[in-house]
Amino acid sequence: xxxxxxxxxxxxxxGLGSAHHGVSGFLVERTTSIALVPLCLWAVYAAIKVAPxxxxxxxxxxxxxxxxxxxxxxISVSFLHMREGLKVVIEDYVHTPATRIVALLxxxxxxxxxxxxxxxxxxxxxxxxxxxx
Amino acid sequence: xxxxxxxxxxxxxxxxxxxxxxxxxxxxxxxxxLTRATGIALYGGAIIAATWFTALMVGPEAFGLxxxxxxxxxxxxxxxxxxxxxxxxxxxxxxxxxxxxxAGFQPRTANMxxxxxxxxxxxxxxxxxxxxxxxxxxx
Numbered sequence: 652x653x654x655x656x657x658x659x660x661x662x663x664x665x666g667l668g669s670a671h672h673g674v675s676g677f678l679v680e681r682t683t684s685i686a687l688v689p690l691c692l693w694a695v696y697a698a699i700k701v702a703p704x705x706x707x708x709x710x711x712x713x714x715x716x717x718x719x720x721x722x723x724x725x726i727s728v729s730f731l732h733m734r735e736g737l738k739v740v741i742e743d744y745v746h747t748p749a750t751r752i753v754a755l756l757x758x759x760x761x762x763x764x765x766x767x768x769x770x771x772x773x774x775x776x777x778x779x780x781x782x783x784x
Numbered sequence: 785x786x787x788x789x790x791x792x793x794x795x796x797x798x799x800x801x802x803x804x805x806x807x808x809x810x811x812x813x814x815x816x817x818l819t820r821a822t823g824i825a826l827y828g829g830a831i832i833a834a835t836w837f838t839a840l841m842v843g844p845e846a847f848g849l850x851x852x853x854x855x856x857x858x859x860x861x862x863x864x865x866x867x868x869x870x871x872x873x874x875x876x877x878x879x880x881x882x883x884x885x886x887a888g889f890q891p892r893t894a895n896m897x898x899x900x901x902x903x904x905x906x907x908x909x910x911x912x913x914x915x916x917x918x919x920x921x922x923x
Binding site for chain 2: 681684685687688691692694695699700702703706709710713722725726729730733736737740765766768769771772773775776781782783
């Protein structure tokens with residue numbers, strides 16, 4: 652006890668220790684990184700294949716089930732990995748509590764938002780095909 | 785050199801984290817910084833990819849616009865940078881997975897794998913772009 656109040660060392664320590672959730676972030680980063688090895692190699696291959704195509708051919712390419720599924724996997728696993736990755740960067744460099752919370756929320760919002768839009772676009776092109784009206 | 789101690793709360797000398805100014809530049813340090821930097825670059829790359837998928841859904845005009853942008857010199861430079869980032873971050877990630885398994889920590893091994901990751905990123909990117917240009921995928 653430091654003498655300025657009557658709190659015990661235990662009451663001081665409560666709520667300050669580990670939340671015991673730390674390992675989940677670590678595991679998400681590792682498991683997604685393993686999945687991203689083949690997915691990124693496929694992404695490079697697919698990017699080269701799609702680069703010279705016009706609109707119609709690009710739509711046809713994404714309508715192939717293998718390409719639609721791989722695109723969905725790539726986008727989903729990437730955004731999960733990015734969210735964990737940038738979370739660690741923010742936690743390392745942003746020390747002001749308010750700024751840190753806002754940065755963490757923006758990171759999550761950006762990842763979930765972009766994932767939703769990209770996943771919806773992939774499914775739209777795969778099932779509907781043409782441009783949205 | 786700065787003293788690696790500071791006056792702490794209790795009045796005694798306490799160790800502090802090493803300062804950047806008194807650190808010799810290591811290849812492992814550069815590898816670590818590059819892992820973060822390429823990770824952040826790939827965050828931007830994923831935003832571009834998400835925009836590309838969205839443009840494909842929106843229609844030919846939006847798709848034409850993003851393809852035209854990516855086809856400029858600036859766009860190609862960004863795409864080449866992203867290719868280097870993908871390959872470097874991939875190699876660095878594999879390095880980290882080996883570390884997580886408890887291996888590869890000897891300074892000589894760590895230095896070697898750091899240089900190998902950088903070399904792989906450059907060589908793989910040049911090979912991929914050479915192939916893309918040869919097959920006419922990139923003009």
